[in-house]
Amino acid sequence: MSLGVVMLVHTAFDRAEQVIRHLVAAGCPVVVHVDRKVAGRHFDALRAALVDLETVRFSPRNRCEWGGWGLVAATQAAAGMLLRDFPDVRHVYLMSGACLPLRPVAELQAYLDAHPDTDFIESATTADVPWTVGGLSGERFTLRFPFSWRRHRRLFDGYVRLQRRLRFRRRIPEGLVPHMGSQWWCLTRRTLSAILSDPRRAEYDHYFRRVWIPDESYFQSLARLWSPRIESRSLTLSKFDFQGKPHVFYDDHLQLLRRSDCFVARKIWPQAAKLYRVFLNPENAERLRAEPNPGRIDRIFAAAVELRTKGRPGLWMQSRFPHDGWENGVTAAPWSVFEGFADLFPDFESWLARMTGLRVHGHLFAPDRVEFEGRQPTFTGALTDRASIRDHHPEMFLRNLIWNTRGERQCFQFGPADNQAISWPMAKDGNAQVAVISGAWAIPLFLSNRDFADIRTTAARLQRIETDHLWALRSQWARARVQVWTLAEFVENPMEHLQAALAGVAPRNLPRVAEAPRMVDLAGFGQFLQNLKNQGMHPTLTGDFPAGGAVQTPAPPRRKPYLVRGRE
Amino acid sequence: MGAWQRYRLRLARQRWVIRAIRKRRELTPVQDRTRRIRRRDILVFSTFRNENIRLPWFLDYYRAMGVNHFLMVDNGSDDGGREYLAGQPDVSLWTTGASYRRARFGADWLNWLQRRHGHDHWCLTVDPDELFIYPFCDTRPLRALTDWLDASSIRSFSAMLLDMYPKGPVETAIYTRGADPLEVANWFDAGNYTISRNPRFGNLWIQGGPRMRAFFADEPARAPALNKIPLVKWHRSYAYASSTHMLLPRGLNAVFDDWGGEKTSGLLLHVKFLSTMADKATEELARGQHYAASREYRAYAEGIAGGTDLWCKWSEKYINWRQLEVLGLMSKGNWA
Numbered sequence: 001m002s003l004g005v006v007m008l009v010h011t012a013f014d015r016a017e018q019v020i021r022h023l024v025a026a027g028c029p030v031v032v033h034v035d036r037k038v039a040g041r042h043f044d045a046l047r048a049a050l051v052d053l054e055t056v057r058f059s060p061r062n063r064c065e066w067g068g069w070g071l072v073a074a075t076q077a078a079a080g081m082l083l084r085d086f087p088d089v090r091h092v093y094l095m096s097g098a099c100l101p102l103r104p105v106a107e108l109q110a111y112l113d114a115h116p117d118t119d120f121i122e123s124a125t126t127a128d129v130p131w132t133v134g135g136l137s138g139e140r141f142t143l144r145f146p147f148s149w150r151r152h153r154r155l156f157d158g159y160v161r162l163q164r165r166l167r168f169r170r171r172i173p174e175g176l177v178p179h180m181g182s183q184w185w186c187l188t189r190r191t192l193s194a195i196l197s198d199p200r201r202a203e204y205d206h207y208f209r210r211v212w213i214p215d216e217s218y219f220q221s222l223a224r225l226w227s228p229r230i231e232s233r234s235l236t237l238s239k240f241d242f243q244g245k246p247h248v249f250y251d252d253h254l255q256l257l258r259r260s261d262c263f264v265a266r267k268i269w270p271q272a273a274k275l276y277r278v279f280l281n282p283e284n285a286e287r288l289r290a291e292p293n294p295g296r297i298d299r300i301f302a303a304a305v306e307l308r309t310k311g312r313p314g315l316w317m318q319s320r321f322p323h324d325g326w327e328n329g330v331t332a333a334p335w336s337v338f339e340g341f342a343d344l345f346p347d348f349e350s351w352l353a354r355m356t357g358l359r360v361h362g363h364l365f366a367p368d369r370v371e372f373e374g375r376q377p378t379f380t381g382a383l384t385d386r387a388s389i390r391d392h393h394p395e396m397f398l399r400n401l402i403w404n405t406r407g408e409r410q411c412f413q414f415g416p417a418d419n420q421a422i423s424w425p426m427a428k429d430g431n432a433q434v435a436v437i438s439g440a441w442a443i444p445l446f447l448s449n450r451d452f453a454d455i456r457t458t459a460a461r462l463q464r465i466e467t468d469h470l471w472a473l474r475s476q477w478a479r480a481r482v483q484v485w486t487l488a489e490f491v492e493n494p495m496e497h498l499q500a501a502l503a504g505v506a507p508r509n510l511p512r513v514a515e516a517p518r519m520v521d522l523a524g525f526g527q528f529l530q531n532l533k534n535q536g537m538h539p540t541l542t543g544d545f546p547a548g549g550a551v552q553t554p555a556p557p558r559r560k561p562y563l564v565r566g567r568e
Numbered sequence: 569m570g571a572w573q574r575y576r577l578r579l580a581r582q583r584w585v586i587r588a589i590r591k592r593r594e595l596t597p598v599q600d601r602t603r604r605i606r607r608r609d610i611l612v613f614s615t616f617r618n619e620n621i622r623l624p625w626f627l628d629y630y631r632a633m634g635v636n637h638f639l640m641v642d643n644g645s646d647d648g649g650r651e652y653l654a655g656q657p658d659v660s661l662w663t664t665g666a667s668y669r670r671a672r673f674g675a676d677w678l679n680w681l682q683r684r685h686g687h688d689h690w691c692l693t694v695d696p697d698e699l700f701i702y703p704f705c706d707t708r709p710l711r712a713l714t715d716w717l718d719a720s721s722i723r724s725f726s727a728m729l730l731d732m733y734p735k736g737p738v739e740t741a742i743y744t745r746g747a748d749p750l751e752v753a754n755w756f757d758a759g760n761y762t763i764s765r766n767p768r769f770g771n772l773w774i775q776g777g778p779r780m781r782a783f784f785a786d787e788p789a790r791a792p793a794l795n796k797i798p799l800v801k802w803h804r805s806y807a808y809a810s811s812t813h814m815l816l817p818r819g820l821n822a823v824f825d826d827w828g829g830e831k832t833s834g835l836l837l838h839v840k841f842l843s844t845m846a847d848k849a850t851e852e853l854a855r856g857q858h859y860a861a862s863r864e865y866r867a868y869a870e871g872i873a874g875g876t877d878l879w880c881k882w883s884e885k886y887i888n889w890r891q892l893e894v895l896g897l898m899s900k901g902n903w904a
Contacts, residue, residue: 241902248716252707269712300904308902311830315896316763318728318795319833321772321824328828378880381759384781392775392788393762403896404759 003028003109004089006078008071009097010035010064012270013046016097020056022280026105028093029055029086031078036061057081067149071183071215072208080196083189090116093186098267099236100249102279108235108263112186119191119227122181122234123220140212141178142169149212173200173207179224183215184236184266187223194226195219237262237294239301242309247301251275256300262292314403314431316396330429331402336411336505337426337433340440340487343415344494345517349373352411355513356506360411364401365394365418380404387419394421402431411505416441416465427472432480434473435501438466439487439542443520446528456535466541488543494519577769581816584807587672588679594666595641595677599654602639602685609636610690610710613681615674616642618851619696620649621844624746626696627656633700634709635692639685641677643668660685668857675808686802690714693798693812694836699750700727700798701889702834703900716903717801724815725799726823727834730756730897731777732886733841733878742843749839750886756837757781758884758895761794771795771814771821778841778878783867792864796836797823832901835892841878 005028009016020030032050034043043061050056059078064070079092091112101108126137143163147155162168172178187195198204204222208214223230237260239247246267249257251274257265268275311320314332322328342348342362353360353373362371370385372378377385381404383397384390390397402410414426426432441462445455473482481504490497499513526545533539605611612635616623627638642650642663653659664677671677682691692710694700702713702725717725732753734741741752761776774795775788784791796812800820808815815821825831849869884895892898 243720245720247904248719250704250708250712252704269715271709271711304900304902304904307830307900308825309829311825311828312896315830317761317830317833317896317899318726318763318772318774319824319831319899319901320829321763321765321826322828323826326826326828376881378882380882382757382778382781382880382882382884383760384785386781386785389760389780389785389788393764396762400759400761 002088002090003093003105003112004082004086004091005030005093005095006033006075006082007031007095007097007099008033008035008064008074008078009046010038012097013042015268015270015276017046017049018276018280019095019097019100020050021053022101023105024053024055025282026109028105028109029057029082029089031057031059031082031085033059033074033078034061035064035074037063055086057085065148065150067145067213069209069214072218075215075219076196079192083193083196090189091186092189092192093235093264094184095236095264096184096266098270099184099264100266100268100275100279101264102237102257102260103263104282111263115231117188117190118229118231119185119187119223120231120233120235121185121187121220121223121227123179123223123230123232124181126178126180137180138178139164140180140217141172143212144168144170144210145212146210170207170210173203175225176204176207176221177224178217179220180217181220181232182234182236182238184234184238184264185219185223186235187219187227191223191227195222198222198226235263235292237265237292237297238267239297241301242305247304249275253297254278256297260292260294260297262294314399314406316399316403329431330425331399331431332406333402334409334431334433335402336409336435337414338411338435338501339414340437341435341501342413343440343443343520344437344487344490345519348517349413351515351517355502355515356411358409358411358505359405362413363415363418364398364412365390365414365422367417367419370397371413391419391421394419395425398422398425409505416462416469420465420469423469423472427475427478427480427482430479433504434480434482435504436470436473436482436484437487437490438470438484439463439539441466442487442529442532442539442542443522443525446525447520452531452535456532456537459532459539460537463537463539463541470541486541486543488545491519491522573768577816577818580809581805581807584672584676584679584809584816585683585805588676588683588807591666591671591676592680592684594664594671595662595680596664598642598650598661598663599659600662601637601658601660604658605637605685605689608689610634610692610714611636611686612638613678613686613691613693614638614640614695615668615677616640616645616649616696617668618645618647618649618848620645620647620652621743621745622696622749623649623652625748627659628746629699630692630694631658633705634711639681641674641681643674668855673811675811679807682802682806683804687804689802690717691800691802693800693808697749697840698729698798698836698838700834700836701892701898702727703832703889703893703898703903705834705889713903714799714801723801724797724820724823725834726831727796727798727836728761728774728897729777729794729796729838730835730892731779731794731838731841731878732756733778733883735877735879735883737877738841739843739846741841749842750837753839753841754886755879755883756886758882758897762788766814769809769814769816769821770818771797772824779864779867781880782876782878783864797821798836799834830899830901832903833898835889835898837886 005023007030009032023030047058059081062070062074064074082092147159149156208218241247248267248269249265250269251272310328313329349360349362359373361373364370369387370390372385381400445459485497526547529539529545530547612630638659640653640659640661644665653661668674678693733755734753735755743749743752757777761774763772763774766773772795773793775791780788780791793813798812806815849865852865853869893900
């Protein structure tokens, strides 16, 4: 009988009874502390249920408030009783009623026998380890906390603020270095009795009585004074979420808990019948066990905290609706926009798809319909090609598209004739890669057979829209990667610029542009622009085209011969 | 939000509570077993009309989840559903012939019953064609969720409505009483939902899915709302504002995180689109008791008469909650 258990119980008494019986059957004496807030009939029932067990004692009941001194006082009294009544006990294990031994108690005893002088108590200095949740770490030890955090939150917060403003600091007892750690420990008789019979105990108790959450620091700090050998970890597997609330284990964690090889886990859902059945079964001692290794459980709970605090980038749903600027990525994955390319190269879509192997759409924000790849009526996630539905919430349409196609880069065409509602979202999204040939909207007008006055008004409107759009792309809030060429600039050396635009789409394994897309015939385009100017509408975004049609002049001789330019 | 706005919302809530108390006179008890409700019981609240064909599965589904008692309001059924429910040991049943629309689509009746019987209980308010799912619902009973919500000091739980539909014309999806409707209607839209925020009540307004696609393409702004908050740790001062889309006090609508994280949420699988739909639409259209002049039912009646197939190439087939979690329709949050 080398191991004794102190158990703090405040709820789920039938489960506590089960665990106590399990411990006693393995030869461990148990001292039970039941919170005084619990109704007397529950306490009497538990006591009556355990009356047949000789090595179970009940310590005097204290009121235990979360974060208050009561838990420490209860532990002190119960531990003192255990040491006094059971002189054979060498290690004292502090458990709660929601703890469940995962490995046979004999294995725990053997483990402790192999480490007879070691105190297993997680104990870290607050100065070095920034692990507390919710602000108060060092201040736990230098401020006073007379008010209950649970019941009088405002008083609690107000008093903390007041003390901060007054620069109030408590004196820490001499020689004491504040340490913190999990409240579930396993101490040797030597260390524990030294702590309990310390001549300065009254002073320490007085100090810790007004420390915030002393059950995480009292034994953790005092053990540092007395223990010859501290192993700073808890033998109890206990995980906390981002608010400092313990994660709960359910039946579906069975395999995970089995493989953790931890001795004790907390906290178990009282109705997790399978866990209690399996782990309290005395025939459950088949495998050769290793050192505790809670790595997998760590990862699962760390992922849960990550999901709760950061979420999945680019996802907007019923329980994630970030404020502007808190999206952690406006969209889920990188995507590309080509503006003006389809005007200059009629087969640009299919050419780009061939060159890059990516998903290439037409004008997704065209006024009449959504031009999905292949002009299909619906697309992933059951998005439809109806412009009315898209325009109901264009930004959401874009986010949905990128979210639905995670893992496959989307490219689409855009221009001043399209719905401009996504102009700013596009500019502000770091995932967006935008290649613009400015002024290319003039080409369809040039090729159209419309009335010139009509063309002139349309050109003026498109130019105004594109100017606004370019302003967004170049603004200080823009995070998209943007490349802009004027039409004149682009046409001068199309292959080189195409290559640069493609480099933005597929930075790695970029194919050499082996085949040029067909370009529209720009003969007479310069004159067309001149006519617009003569009507008072200067197409500034196209760049300078000589009115005489210099575009048709042959390219410099070193240009590659397969580049077909300006011929039908 | 200013004090004035807060004051107005408080008035609105008090008005609804008073309205609910007044509307209690419209309810006639058929079978009152509410004395069997124990202190920690989980309760289901529901109104229905001529849903006899769905009721057995509805009860079985929620019983298996761990619901302890059903409080149901029958709005003038004549298909034997009332008699069936009256014989169930865990159902308390009221009946009324009054107007569904003038009871704010049933919300007044349920607000009353919740105020009277739901105080300090976890209350799940669902229609007979809504199947609630939540993270780990295949391995953990509903009590595990409510215990966790209690421990996390969370009072309300979001579950968006997810419309399920069959492959092929809706009228060919024959449903037999007592069977799992998800065997017939097991397709859904995975990613075409739009969300915006309702500044007045602080809730999200979600639209989309097959109904928007097929019936409201010309007027998407009028498409039905899909946001729902069906699971609430009730207090007698609470009131649902319109159906279960939102409620007051306003804090209960804060079921989403706005700093980038994800809160835990579930879904209501809406198994409305079965062969029974066509009759229902005709009948409800004649009664004119539904939202926005029964616009929805008119659209259905026209669409379904024309053999509307809601299924499309990109429809997703339902497997389990984990699939819906990966698709981003619901979230585990920090419940692991």
